[in-house]
Amino acid sequence: MQAPELVERMLRGDRRAVARTISLVENAAPQLREIMAGLAPHTGRARIVGLTGSPGVGKSTSTNALVKALRARDESVAVLAVDPSSPFSGGALLGDRVRMQEHATDGGVFIRSMASRGHLGGLSWATPHALRVLDAAGFGVILVETVGVGQAEVDIARHADTTVVLCAPGMGDSVQAAKAGVLEIADIFVVNKADREGARVTARELRQMVGQVEHGPGEWKPPIVSTVAAKGEGIDELLGRLDEHHAHLTATGEADRRRFARAREEIEAIVMSTLRARLGDVHGHAALDKLADAVATGHGDPYSAADTLLAALDT
Amino acid sequence: MQAPELVERMLRGDRRAVARTISLVENAAPQLREIMAGLAPHTGRARIVGLTGSPGVGKSTSTNALVKALRARDESVAVLAVDPSSPFSGGALLGDRVRMQEHATDGGVFIRSMASRGHLGGLSWATPHALRVLDAAGFGVILVETVGVGQAEVDIARHADTTVVLCAPGMGDSVQAAKAGVLEIADIFVVNKADREGARVTARELRQMVGQVEHGPGEWKPPIVSTVAAKGEGIDELLGRLDEHHAHLTATGEADRRRFARAREEIEAIVMSTLRARLGDVHGHAALDKLADAVATGHGDPYSAADTLLAALDT
CATH class of the missing domain: 3.40.50.300 (P-loop containing nucleotide triphosphate hydrolases)
Incomplete structure (x- = not known):
């Protein structure tokens, strides 16, 4: 099922569509982006x-x-x-x-x-x-x-x-x-x-x-x-x-304040996940593994290792 | 007490220096960077x-x-x-x-x-x-x-x-x-x-x-x-x-493997903290607040909001 159809069914209260979408959430599926945009006005x-x-x-x-x-x-x-x-x-x-x-x-x-x-x-x-x-x-x-x-x-x-x-x-x-x-x-x-x-x-x-x-x-x-x-x-x-x-x-007015605070955290969490994914794209696993090995054996400290990773992200 | 002195005292097992350093950890003090570098060979x-x-x-x-x-x-x-x-x-x-x-x-x-x-x-x-x-x-x-x-x-x-x-x-x-x-x-x-x-x-x-x-x-x-x-x-x-x-x-060899995995996570956590701090530097609180308000009231979705924040980080 494509995202627009899922959204449409969900808004009608179709429980299978709801279950399916929550599975997408569990699996961090890429369609979530489109689905969330479609659902936003109804939340x-x-x-x-x-x-x-x-x-x-x-x-x-x-x-x-x-x-x-x-x-x-x-x-x-x-x-x-x-x-x-x-x-x-x-x-x-x-x-x-x-x-x-x-x-x-x-x-x-x-x-x-x-x-x-x-x-x-x-x-x-x-x-x-x-x-x-x-x-x-x-x-x-x-x-x-x-x-x-x-x-x-x-x-x-x-x-x-x-x-x-x-x-x-x-x-x-x-x-x-x-x-x-x-x-x-x-x-x-x-x-x-x-x-x-x-x-x-x-x-x-x-x-x-x-x-x-x-x-x-x-x-x-x-x-x-x-x-x-x-x-x-x-x-x-x-x-x-x-x-x-x-x-x-x-x-x-506390209900609105809580809703606002939740939205704030939700956005922040997506931003951080995205940055984490980018970091993985830039480095693959090998660079982090090599740095972790140095830190684990006392040949480096975690801050310098973090600097090395971040430097690559900036270029 | 400056970082080099703290490190030197800690390595001698001075318990007040240890207590002090853990307080620095709790407060996320900037000196930690230098301290951790000094401690690394002794861990x-x-x-x-x-x-x-x-x-x-x-x-x-x-x-x-x-x-x-x-x-x-x-x-x-x-x-x-x-x-x-x-x-x-x-x-x-x-x-x-x-x-x-x-x-x-x-x-x-x-x-x-x-x-x-x-x-x-x-x-x-x-x-x-x-x-x-x-x-x-x-x-x-x-x-x-x-x-x-x-x-x-x-x-x-x-x-x-x-x-x-x-x-x-x-x-x-x-x-x-x-x-x-x-x-x-x-x-x-x-x-x-x-x-x-x-x-x-x-x-x-x-x-x-x-x-x-x-x-x-x-x-x-x-x-x-x-x-x-x-x-x-x-x-x-x-x-x-x-x-x-x-x-x-x-x-x-499991001891080494666990030490390696810990180092890996520690580095990653520092990287993510740093990125979070940068995001705060770029935007202050106002931008996120405005986006959160839109999301909370159904006028936007969290992904588009995250995109807006990330775009500013890239420039």
């Missing part, structure tokens, strides 16, 4: 909600419960599961297929995993590109689920309008999570598996954490929602909080 | 051991126990705690000071936290630089401790000779961790808190996981070590496994 409408938390807190279950609740309101939903830790294998894909079956007959749901194979920023535009595709395809809500704490969490906050950080009782991570910087990125905290021992303690710790940060009048203060996602408990409250945060973003 | 001797795992598995405790055990063998040890998830606050520094006290009078131990503030690869050279400094300063073993699963784990494997992945029983993460790609990066698995319920199950699950991967003759098969780091139990066995892996790396 900027979807609500992007990020879900993150340590392995085992119940991210997939919570995402599924949210999908059901959103479908009950007749909103179209796309789920993008990003696995930034798996440059090696498409490990998330099995879970994908299992989850797909549940909604296989529902045209209002689209579920897709995406492995981000790059590092050093090499594929840092992949997630924003995929979100751009799903947005233009007309999904009202996009749930972005990510694996793991750490950089992945900070990244999701950069891509999402609303970031939901999930915790679970007894995982010893609520307080440590604060250290790991999630306090700065969470718009909503969820204590999932709230029927387990220690759930109240976890919720209290989170409340104290949030309480330690000063929130001015009119500023958003992250609420703490208790859920048992596997039973659907607390999901309506979570949805209510998501709506409140969305209204807050819109009212304060 | 390539340290054993770099990465420790990673979810929050709460006992990474700090395990690191401390390893430090003690290594000191008992009279090896000099540096600990670098990298917190890739905290671009916002120096949250790890408090823990740092607490830990420092334990070894304050021991000249053979150096402990330092480092926040990595960059994203999009902006400071991706920070960890390799810090390792380069500690290596040149003559530390025999460098323990790199990182926070969180996800990209941080994959990253540490790129920097370390040996990567230790810690798990703890009952955290529901051993199997999910496999999904998250740790199987590919772990050289040694540790089940810490092995006196807790479920420790055997966790160890067995890990063994099964490892068993599912085919290991050819002469290939390293990640062992699973049970520890109670808080009591020092199992640490000697862990140390033994670390020695075995080190011997394996040396015998197979």
